[in-house]
Amino acid sequence: MLSYRHSFHAGNFADILKHIVAVEVLEHLTKKDKPFEYIDTHSGAGLFNFKSAHARKLEEHVNGIGKLKQVDYPELASYFKVIKSYNEAGKSNLYPGSPLLAKYFLRPQDRAWLFELHPEDFQYLCLNTSRQRKIKVTCSDGLKGMDALMPPASRRGFILIDPSYEVKTEYDEVVKAIVKAHKKFATGTYALWYPVVDRATINKMKNKFIRSGIKNIQCFELGVSPDSDEHGMTSSGMIVVNPPWGLFDKMTKLLPKLARTLGETDELIFQCDQLVEE
Ligand code: SAM
Numbered sequence: 001m002l003s004y005r006h007s008f009h010a011g012n013f014a015d016i017l018k019h020i021v022a023v024e025v026l027e028h029l030t031k032k033d034k035p036f037e038y039i040d041t042h043s044g045a046g047l048f049n050f051k052s053a054h055a056r057k058l059e060e061h062v063n064g065i066g067k068l069k070q071v072d073y074p075e076l077a078s079y080f081k082v083i084k085s086y087n088e089a090g091k092s093n094l095y096p097g098s099p100l101l102a103k104y105f106l107r108p109q110d111r112a113w114l115f116e117l118h119p120e121d122f123q124y125l126c127l128n129t130s131r132q133r134k135i136k137v138t139c140s141d142g143l144k145g146m147d148a149l150m151p152p153a154s155r156r157g158f159i160l161i162d163p164s165y166e167v168k169t170e171y172d173e174v175v176k177a178i179v180k181a182h183k184k185f186a187t188g189t190y191a192l193w194y195p196v197v198d199r200a201t202i203n204k205m206k207n208k209f210i211r212s213g214i215k216n217i218q219c220f221e222l223g224v225s226p227d228s229d230e231h232g233m234t235s236s237g238m239i240v241v242n243p244p245w246g247l248f249d250k251m252t253k254l255l256p257k258l259a260r261t262l263g264e265t266d267e268l269i270f271q272c273d274q275l276v277e278e
Pocket of ligand 1: 002004005006018041042043044045046096097098099115116117118121140141142143162163164
């Protein structure tokens with residue numbers, strides 16, 4: 001039984017990290033004319049309204065995207081451009097989730113495969129992607145879906161894995177699924193989002209990647225407060241397999257800046273690691 005709804009959290013500090021990395025990868029893939037495939041294993045509804053009852057309940061976006069001023073972040077021009085493209089002029093109440101970020105970059109030759117299990121969010125996702133032929137939306141398990149698509153026909157791909165981690169076993173399952181997919185499609189870019197609620201769980205997960213035999217893995221983390229046993233999610237991260245060239249340098253400069261803008265304490269909380277060398 002799924003209870004997580006991303007509409008309560010959209011635009012928060014975790015979405016910022018996740019979506020900045022996604023935009024960087026997508027933009028990189030469009031530098032060549034060759035087609036690519038985008039696979040989103042946990043898509044969510046696609047588009048979020050900060051004026052909705054869900055968003056207004058926690059107002060997480062206020063301390064997330066609400067704190068980022070475009071003028072302070074020229075290096076995030078593409079991210080802001082995509083958000084703007086879904087808003088009426090002068091308004092900023094709509095926020096695109098990962099599938100709509102990807103949709104912005106898709107060209108006629110590209111394809112997207114979106115998986116969402118929650119029946120209501122699946123319906124929203126269908127509406128928000130306008131049932132385009134090059135975008136296939138499925139109400140089924142995203143990790144199984146990813147496995148079935150490997151390797152993608154175009155042999156160029158970006159796979160975003162963004163689970164809600166409602167079940168603890170998901171931390172294990174995602175690593176296994178990525179390792180399995182990588183065996184069939186070793187050149188794809190895989191990005192896995194994770195929340196830091198319990199540091200030991202994350203260290204275990206990272207160690208599994210380090211021992212997996214997969215090369216070229218980077219990890220980016222951004223937090224708003226130090227690790228804690230009490231406060232729920234304090235940081236979140238992205239593990240990226242086969243990152244685009246330049247991502248590490250960009251994140252090295254960007255993360256301290258974002259930590260200063262979004263952090264709730266004087267300590268700047270971020271990490272930028274090459275987990276496994278090329
Ligand atoms: N990626 C989205 C974004 O950036 O806008 C947010 C996704 S949200 C964190 C996770 C989503 O995964 C939820 O909408 C949830 O219903 C869905 N979900 C949970 N388990 C799933 C599974 N096994 N397969 C596909 N979707 C799943």
